Amino acid sequence: MNIDEKEEKNGEMAGTSQDGPGLGAADSRSPGQGAAIGTGSGVPGQNTGAGSQSGVPGWHRGGDSEIAPAPDADDGWKIPEQKPKGSWKKELWEWVKIILSAAVIAFVLNTFIIANSQVPSGSMENTIMTGDRVIGSRLSYLLESPERGDIVIFHFPDNEKIYYVKRIIGLPGDTVDIVDGKVYLNGSPTPLEEDYIREPMVPEPPMHFEVPEDSYFMLGDNRNYSADARRWTNTYVKRKKIVAKVLFRYYPGLGKIE
Secondary structure, eight states: OHHHHHHHHHHHHHHTTTTSOOOOOGGGGGTTTTOOOOOOSOOOOOOOOOOOBOOSSSSSEEETTTEOOOOOOGOOOOOOOOOOOOHHHHHHHHHHHHHHHHHHHHIIIIIEEEEEEOOOOTTTTSSSSOOEEEEEEEETTTTSOOOOOOOOEEEEOTTSSSEEEEEEEETOOEEEEEEEEEEEETSSSSSOOOSSSSSSOOOOOOOEEOOOOTTEEEESSSGGGOTTTTTTTOOEEEEEEEEEEEEEEEEOOOOOOO
């Protein structure tokens, strides 16, 4: 071979090596055909042959396919925790405790603190309407006595299993006279002022009542349609039979009762 031919061949090899930095002529073959890939990444000293690491950190090439790296704790992957055996029993017990606690609280409230009552009739209209639900305080009369004008929940004297809601008109020791649809207390010539009654009472024959000690005389605000002390066999309500003082209505609307 003469010098010109050698220079020509050397030139061809030189030109081929310029196609990609660090690539020989054999690099024209595709991976999988036995070609060895040199520093094709362009980073000196980083060899990536078939079966070696690819250009993506953490990924491995196996033949013609790439295999994802195993999950690492730092990648944010979490393995779902399995509930320990018997956890449903613990959860059930927690619910039982909640229900029992609520029942105890409700019992204490209704037995010692408040009285919840529904008024089924119109005897207290327009102060309390038919179907209203009211709340009374059992604590109101622990330190003080019931007063005239208070609306109270009490045991009906003719059947103590039933609760009534009425207004206190006569106090212990009072005399109550009802004449011509007016209420007179303790012989007063001036009738009791009652702006809470629904309408004037229909006149009836005069009635006279003497309230015993430790007892109270009750009337409804809707006098013409109220079965109250005027009609009862046992006319008066003993102090110990008064359950609570009515404070407010909570259904169908929230409002103070006076």
